[in-house]
Amino acid sequence: MTDDQFLSPTRATYAIVAESYGEFVPPVRDDIEDRALLAAFADLVRGGPVADLGCGTGHVTTYLASLGLDVSGIDLTPEMLAIARRNYPELRFSEGSLLGLDLPDGGLAGAVAWYSIIHTPPSRLPAVAAELFRVLRPGGYLQVGFHVGDQHNHRTQGYGQEGFSLDIYWLPVDGVGDLLSDAGFEILTKVVRNPAARVPQGRVLARKPA
Template structure:
C-alpha cells in the first residue's frame, strides 16, 4: 500500500532537521512556562502505567515526563529523530512508528502525549488518528495534545531550523478538535488557548486535556 504523500514529506522533513531541531530546542522548555504547566498537569492526572510520547521528536519532552516520574516511552515517524532521542536519552525506549497505526495493544496506555504531532495530517484525516489514540488508551486514560490555532488552514513549510524542506502543517480550530476527540470517545476536560510567544510563534497556541470515556 502506497503511503500518503503528506506522510512521506513529513518524515523526510523531520529526518532533515533532526540534529538542528534537537540542538535549537534543547533548552526551550526552561522558559516555556505554559508548556511546563500543561505537561506537569497531565503528568499529575495520569495514573500508574505506560505513557506514550507519540510524535516524540528527539525526546525532549519524553525526558521531562520521565523526570516527573512517569513510565514513558517515545514513538516518532522520523528514524533520524528517533536516533537522536536514543542517543540523548539512552535510558528511555524509543521506536519508529506512526500515530495512524500504533504497534500497541488496545487499552495499554495510561496516558498519551500528542505534542504538535497531529498538525501535519490533513484535518479530514484526523479522525483516524483520534480513534487510534482512543484505542491504545485505557478507560480513564489521559491525552494531552497541543497545536497552533487557526481555521484548519494549510501552510506550506519550505524552510525550518536552517534547512530547506517541503512539508505541510495545519493551524487547527479548537472547536473542531474538541468535537474530533469527543467523537472518538474522549471527554475533553480542559481547553487552554494562549497568545503567541513574542519571538517564535505567529498564532495562538492551544492545549487540550482529554480523558477516555468509560
C-alpha cells in the same frame, strides 16, 4: 490523498532537519506554562504506562520522565529517534505513525501528542483520534498541543535547513475538541495560549471514559 502521500514527505523533512531541530525548538522544561500543564497531566496518569506520540528528539519524553512517569517515545522519523536515543539513552524510543500505532488496545494510562497532529490533513484526523482512543485504557488521559487557526501552510525551509516539503495545519481549538469528542473522548480542558500572537498555541486535555 493516501497515508503515504503525506507521511513520506513529513518523514523525509524531519530527516533533513533532525540535527538542527533542537537549536530552534526550546525544551518544554523552559516554558513555565507548559510545564504546569504537563505536570497536571502527569498527576492524572501516574502508575501506568505513558507514550509521547510524535516525540521527535525526545524533549517532552524526558520531561515527562523527570516527573516520575513510565514514559516511552514514538516517532515517524528514524533520524529524530536516533538523536532521542543518543541524548536520552535511559528512555525507550520506537518508530511508528499516529495512524497505526504498534500498541495494544487499552494499554496506556496516558498519551501526549505534542505538535504531532499538525502535519496530518484534516480529513485524516478522525482516524488519528480513533487510534489515540484505541490505545488508551478506560479512564486514560490524552494531552494534545497544536497551532491554533484555520489554515494550511506549506514550508520548504526552516530549522536552519531548506529544500524540503512540509505541510502544517493550524487547527481551531474548538475543532480539535469536537474531533476528540466525536472519537469518544470527554473534553476536560481547552486552552489557547498567547491568543494575540501571530500563531496562538492550543492545548486540549481529554479523557477516555472509564
